[in-house]
């Protein structure tokens with residue numbers, strides 16, 4: 001089957017029994033009896049799915065989940081929770097866990113859950129691939145833009161696309177720099193050629209050099225055969241140099257030479273190769289400030305910055321939030337086989353007010369999660385993550401009673417859940433909540449929540 005599952009559980013007997021069972025099912029299984037160990041494994045191995053206990057010594061389930069998602073935002077996590085602590089499971093799902101199972105674990109249910117999750121994962125990745133190909137054909141059309149600021153960005157991009165001038169895209173993380181780089185490629189004359197991306201922050205200096213330029217067999221210990229670099233792979237197309245501000249000084253010189261002379265050599269070779277690429281670079285750093293304090297070569301900066309494109313953060317172009325929400329809702333509803341979801345008025349209001357420190361990527365994640373968790377065709381504000389309810393960076397919200405708003409959001413979530421579990425029967429929901437039916441009716445009225 002080839003999928004790798006990481007099981008995290010501090011009770012050894014449980015850990016071994018689940019791991020043994022999954023091994024027999026043909027999965028590659030890794031185990032950790034402490035959350036810290038799990039993070040080490042997830043950082044080093046290509047893990048597809050994590051099956052984790054929620055209460056363990058040393059680190060809370062919430063922290064573990066956040067750590068795993070930081071290492072790999074695409075990792076799927078299933079939580080194992082003690083019978084009766086469904087709140088923590090719901091909390092885990094709000095934080096991005098894909099599903100939960102109560103202990104003692106029913107192995108039959110577990111395997112169905114794992115198969116479904118892995119299958120959905122496979123479909124999602126195929127979908128992403130198709131979307132990329134489609135975006136390839138549609139070029140600029142794949143980029144949602146409604147605000148004047150974003151329309152300006154796209155107007156510059158469409159004019160730059162048909163030239164071969166170097167473009168430098170700046171903007172905070174998640175603003176869409178790579179998406180715009182792809183639009184530049186697929187909207188231009190080189191669209192039939194390859195679009196190759198290299199992330200300069202992800203690799204140590206020595207590897208980055210051979211990643212960019214390739215190496216000859218025997219160029220350094222471990223180079224047991226010749227390897228082509230990204231410049232060669234991108235021949236006839238576009239090379240997207242992401243996080244260009246992280247390129248070490250020694251490589252900045254080499255990159256500058258390629259841009260000036262359009263030739264380069266593989267590491268360990270003296271034969272010059274012709275660089276036939278269009279360069280699009282991106283960074284979330286302030287390159288001009290780096291130039292001023294000597295961290296980035298000014299000559300390289302000017303070579304890269306022929307056409308500068310600055311993508312503003314989402315909080316400075318709130319008109320884009322609505323159309324982006326619509327685009328993501330339709331994409332994720334289709335991907336998850338759900339009826340086309342809409343957002344309640346209050347939910348959309350919250351999204352419009354939130355400062356979006358993670359920009360469009362964060363909005364995309366919030367909508368994806370809400371669609372996955374939604375039980376009907378409407379997403380209510382209670383179904384949005386807590387941070388959206390009380391944004392830390394939003395100073396106004398502290399002044400108008402952040403604490404009360406948070407308690408209220410929590411109350412609403414509890415009520416909605418109880419109503420659901422009670423099949424929308426108010427008497428039963430009140431019983432589940434341990435309050436009188438009158439009290440429940442009062443709360444429903446206060447929050448303007450419609451039962452049913």
Ligand SMILES: Nc1ncnc2c1ncn2[C@@H]1O[C@H](COP(=O)(O)OP(=O)(O)OP(=O)(O)O)[C@@H](O)[C@H]1O
Pocket residue numbers: 142143144145171172173174175176177178179180242284324327360361364
């Ligand atoms: N205007 C947009 N329309 C549609 N989708 C968008 C838009 N902007 C960003 N996205 C989506 O948001 C996600 C993040 O975008 P992208 O990876 O391009 O950001 P980035 O600025 O390159 O991030 P980083 O700096 O972290 O590498 C992607 O899934 C992208 O498709």
